[in-house]
Amino acid sequence: MSETRLLYDISQKLNSDLDLDRILADILALTVPSVDAQDGSIMIFDDTGQVAHQITIRKGLSGQQAQEETDRVLSGGLAGWVVAQRRGTIVNDTRHDERWLPFPDDGPQVGSAIAVPLMRRDKVVGVLTLIHPQPHHFDVDQLALLSSIANQAAVAVENARLFRVVQEERAKLQAVLNEAADVIMVTDEKGGVLLMNPAARLAFRGGAPLSAGTRLEDAVDNKKLVDLFRQAMKTGIPQEKEIPLPDGRTLFATLTPVRDVGWVAVMQDITYLKTLDQMKSDFVATVSHDLRSPLQMIYTYAGLLPEMGPMNEMQLEFVEGINQSVEKMSALITDLLDLAKIEAGMEMTVKVCQVDNLIRAALTETLQKAMAKSISIHTEIEAPLPLVAGDPTRLEQVMTNLLDNAIKYTPNGGRVTVAARSGDREIIVEVRDTGIGISAEDQAHIFEKFFRVKSPQTEGIEGTGLGLAIVRSIIERHGGRVWVHSRLGVGSTFGFALPITSGL
Ligand code: ADP
Numbered sequence: 001m002s003e004t005r006l007l008y009d010i011s012q013k014l015n016s017d018l019d020l021d022r023i024l025a026d027i028l029a030l031t032v033p034s035v036d037a038q039d040g041s042i043m044i045f046d047d048t049g050q051v052a053h054q055i056t057i058r059k060g061l062s063g064q065q066a067q068e069e070t071d072r073v074l075s076g077g078l079a080g081w082v083v084a085q086r087r088g089t090i091v092n093d094t095r096h097d098e099r100w101l102p103f104p105d106d107g108p109q110v111g112s113a114i115a116v117p118l119m120r121r122d123k124v125v126g127v128l129t130l131i132h133p134q135p136h137h138f139d140v141d142q143l144a145l146l147s148s149i150a151n152q153a154a155v156a157v158e159n160a161r162l163f164r165v166v167q168e169e170r171a172k173l174q175a176v177l178n179e180a181a182d183v184i185m186v187t188d189e190k191g192g193v194l195l196m197n198p199a200a201r202l203a204f205r206g207g208a209p210l211s212a213g214t215r216l217e218d219a220v221d222n223k224k225l226v227d228l229f230r231q232a233m234k235t236g237i238p239q240e241k242e243i244p245l246p247d248g249r250t251l252f253a254t255l256t257p258v259r260d261v262g263w264v265a266v267m268q269d270i271t272y273l274k275t276l277d278q279m280k281s282d283f284v285a286t287v288s289h290d291l292r293s294p295l296q297m298i299y300t301y302a303g304l305l306p307e308m309g310p311m312n313e314m315q316l317e318f319v320e321g322i323n324q325s326v327e328k329m330s331a332l333i334t335d336l337l338d339l340a341k342i343e344a345g346m347e348m349t350v351k352v353c354q355v356d357n358l359i360r361a362a363l364t365e366t367l368q369k370a371m372a373k374s375i376s377i378h379t380e381i382e383a384p385l386p387l388v389a390g391d392p393t394r395l396e397q398v399m400t401n402l403l404d405n406a407i408k409y410t411p412n413g414g415r416v417t418v419a420a421r422s423g424d425r426e427i428i429v430e431v432r433d434t435g436i437g438i439s440a441e442d443q444a445h446i447f448e449k450f451f452r453v454k455s456p457q458t459e460g461i462e463g464t465g466l467g468l469a470i471v472r473s474i475i476e477r478h479g480g481r482v483w484v485h486s487r488l489g490v491g492s493t494f495g496f497a498l499p500i501t502s503g504l
Contacts, residue, residue: 003145003148006034006145006149007148007149007152009030010030010031010034010149010152010153011152011155011156013026013030014026014027014030014152014153014155014156015155015156015159017156017160018159018160018163019160020044020053020157020160020161020164021053023153023156023157023160024042024044024053024054024055024157025055027042027128027149027153027156028040028041028042028055028128030149031128031130031146031149031153032130034145034146034149035114035130035138035142035145035146036132036137037114037130037131037132037137037138038108038130038131038132038133039057039108039130039131040057040128040129040130040131041054041055041056041057041128041129042054042055042126042127042128042129043055043070043074043079043126043127044118044125044126044157044161045124045125045126051067051070051074052161054066054070056069056070057103057107057108057129057131058103058106058107058108072101073101073129076101077099077100077101078091078099078100078101078113078115078129079115079127079129081099081115082115082116082117082124082127082129083117083124083127086117086119086124087116087117088114088115088116088117088143088146088147088150089114089115089143090112090113090114090138090139090140090143091112091113091114091115092112092135092136092138093111093112093135093136094110094111094112094113094135095135100113108131108133109133110131110132110133111132111133111134111135111136111137112131112132112134112135112136112137112138113129113130113131113132113138114129114130114138114142114143114146115127115128115129115130116128116143116146116147116150117150118150118151118153118154118157119150119151119154120154120155120157120158125154125157125158126153126154126157128146128150128153130146177195177197178197178198180197180199181199181269182199182266182267182268182269183197183199183200183203183204183251183253183265183266183267183268183269184196184197184199184200184264184265184266184267185197185200185220185264185265185267186258186261186262186263186264186265187216187229187262187263187265188261188262189233189262189263190233190262191215191216191217191229191230191233191262192213192214192215192216192262193214193215193216193219193220194261194262196219200267203222203245203249203251203267204219204220204221204222204225216229216230222243222245224241224243224244225243225253225265228241228243228253228255228265229255229263229265232255232257232263233263236257238254238255238256238257239253239254239255240252240253240254240255241253242270242274243267248271249269249271250269250270250271250274251267251268251269251270252267252268252270253265253266253267254266254267277344277345277346280340280344280346281344281346284337284340284341284344284346287337288333288337291333292330292333295326295329295330295333298322298326299323299326299330302319302322302323302326303323305319306319328462328464331464332464332466335464335466335467335470336466338397338466338470339449339466339469339470339473342394342470342473342474342477343473345477348391348394348477349391349393350389350390350391351389351390351391351392352387352388352389352501353387353388353389353390353392353395354385354387355385355388355395355420355427355429355498356381356383356385356420358392358395358396358399359379359381359399359418359420359429361396361399362396362399362400362403363377363379363399363403363418365400365403366400366403366404366407369404369407369408370407370416373407373410373411373412373413373414374412374413375407375410375412375413375414375415375416376414376415376416377416377417377418378415378416378417378418379417379418379419380417380418380419380420380421381418381419381420382420382421382422385420385421385422385427386422386427386500387500387501388427388478388498388499388500388501389478389499389501390478390498391474391478394474394477394478395474395478395498397470397474398470398471398474398475398496399418399429399431401467401468401470401471402431402471402494403416403418403431404467405467405468405494406431406432406433406435406492406494407433408461408463409433409435409436409457409458409461409492410433410434410435410436410491411435411436414433414434414435414491415433415434416431416432416433416434417430417431417432417433418430418431418432419432422500423497425499425500426480426497426498426499426500427497427498427500428495428496428497429495429496429497429498430493430494430495431493431494431495432491432492432493433491433492433493434490434491435491435492436455436457436458436488436489437486437487437488437489437490437491437492438453438484438486438488438492439453439488443484443486446468446484447468447469447471447472447482447484448469449465449466449469450464450465450466450469451465451468451469452465468494471494471496475496475498478498478499479498479499480496480497480498480499481496481497482494482495482496483495483496
């Protein structure tokens with residue numbers, strides 16, 4: 001009964017503490033009287049088998065001396081024997097047992113000793129050794145009792161060690177969060193703020209100091225960010241958004257769900273990117289205006305010339321030449337500016353799009369040109385086609401560019417087919433023609449800016465060489481991909497794939 005009581009008390013005491021050094025001292029303080037010993041030592045190993053913590057019998061040793069003493073008993077002494085045999089033992093008389101390595105003069109007189117391993121999951125995690133000045137002090141009952149206590153102690157030691165590891169990891173994480181230039185926030189699933197790093201406090205100051213369960217609305221003085229969090233919580237879908245700050249900076253926030261925690265927001269300062277973007281927009285706007293105005297003047301004056309009086313045939317031909325050149329240049333400027341805008345991500349309004357509608361709109365637009373060349377148009381459109389998220393104007397532009405090309409590079413009387421179907425998490429659209437085809441060599445360059453195939457068949461066909469570059473830019477901006485399959489003299493298939501969306 002009293003042993004059970006003792007074991008219970010020891011387990012209660014040890015497990016109520018998580019401080020490893022205190023636990024080791026407690027183990028000694030509790031076990032020494034339990035077997036009426038004089039003193040004792042304890043050592044704990046880390047995962048690699050090195051001694052991580054210890055209390056020695058000889059007091060007042062320096063770290064270096066304690067280390068040497070430990071090495072000695074572990075390599076040829078009693079503790080080493082216990083680790084190797086994985087069981088406890090008694091040294092009845094230290095004078096006649098070579099496992100006992102006597103202390104130098106400064107150590108206590110030892111007549112007998114008892115030592116047990118601290119075992120966790122079949123692993124020796126430590127050794128407890130107790131001593132007495134008289135030989136034959138310890139008996140096998142005490143060995144059994146001490147073994148039981150050691151097992152209890154091992155649990156407490158393991159807990160404390162794990163706690164220390166967690167604490168160290170936490171400290172590391174804290175340091176990373178504190179030093180991070182990115183703004184980092186963590187909330188629980190309902191929007192209670194769990195963590196804001198210093199950068200976050202700086203960006204969204206004005207909020208109340210954090211305490212457990214502080215609501216998002218109280219911790220952050222930025223409605224856009226709060227709304228973004230709420231949207232994420234409502235839909236369960238990760239979110240991304242630009243968050244402007246009152247000091248003029250812009251953060252790009254990414255919100256991701258974390259299982260059993262809630263939501264983590266990481267925000268990067270993209271102010272310099274915004275500035276660059278603005279510069280590019282300003283440039284495109286200025287160039288566009290500065291090039292277009294004089295062109296418009298040329299066009300207007302050329303149109304007025306015939307009205308100034310009768311012109312001979314050659315003069316009329318020259319005016320027509322001017323008009324055609326103006327149109328070519330105007331198309332080139334439009335394409336160039338378009339490409340610049342698409343690459344800069346300007347003027348993109350993302351909506352949920354029904355691609356079949358966009359295809360039909362593009363078909364209506366290009367029908368005239370097809371009819372003029374007696375080209376028959378066919379469609380193979382799967383219904384219903386899944387939705388995609390994108391800019392409808394730009395996606396329609398993709399379709400018109402591909403259809404225009406198919407009609408342009410297909411001789412009279414040919415056939416153009418538009419097919420659309422759903423694939424694996426994407427929709428696939430293809431424009432097939434029975435046209436002149438493209439050689440394998442040229443196919444490799446077909447999506448590059450200003451690339452035009454030079455051949456007798458393409459001679460006389462107008463174009464800027466930017467149409468397919470625009471197609472590729474738009475599709476890639478939408479997270480999709482483009483491709484071409486073609487055979488000279490047989491025809492070409494231009495295709496693209498766009499990721500399917502479940503909503504915005
Ligand atoms: P362009 O304004 O010259 O049509 P694109 O970028 O649209 O510019 O196309 C680049 C080149 O690719 C074209 O000049 C043409 O040689 C070739 N090409 C594009 N589409 C087709 C097609 N359907 N069939 C054959 N050649 C094509």
